[in-house]
Amino acid sequence: MGKRVLFGAVAVLLVIAGGYAAFFIAPTERTMGVLQRIFYFHAATAWAGMDAFFLCFACNLLYVFKRQQKYDSLGVASAEVGLACTTVVLLTGPIWAKPAWGIWWTWDARLTSTFVLWLLYVSYLLLRSLIEEPDRRALLGALFGIFAYIDVPLVFFSIRWWRTQHPAPVIMGGPGSGLDPTMSKVFFFNVLAMHVFALFLIVERYVLEKMKADVEILQREAEAG
């Protein structure tokens, strides 16, 4: 418990420092002005969400081959945190888009593939909630999770393959892309902070999932006894 509280405190301090850097250290962008400061939170959260989904995918694969409960628990924990991150991305994006584009939403390749990603992981959690038998739930969940992950590379490459409404990539975007050095430092600090924060949430959610498994075992024992 003590280590988890300490980890949580470190994660919160990091995101506060990241917010401070985004508001007070990063220079104001020339064309978008102060609105660009949303990017440090929006893109860092998106990155952390993608990595949470990768962890879910890895755990799903491991569950299929090894059938160990811990992989199922870690898979669902990281899927929920990835979904929370994607929800934040889908909400902060339109708040940026309205003043920047004049519209809240458009069915652009990046926006659409991100929305599909959100729907896929909502379906993953719904599917799990509908199956009562633990082994069946874990296996079907893992198989669906592997399928759902296919959309993650699509989201990543959508702004590289199709040039539509969403801004072009500034990180790993090839020639002509890139950030001012101070902006870059602030951005990568925010990426680190959001990853630590997401990891903290995954640990908390994992503890809950392990407890659920304990309850199921105890319930079976109580019913059998």
Add this chain to the structure above:
Amino acid sequence: MKNLNSVFAAYLVGWGVFFLFYVTVAKRTADLKVEVERLKGVVGKR
């Protein structure tokens, strides 16, 4: 400063989502702790 409201709104909404998520996880964990203790009591009595 132009659009500062949007910047604050984005941070507020984003952190609001994370806060709600954390609260639901903490609430579910607390409820399950009570359930584990209850079940341990039931199983232990036998």
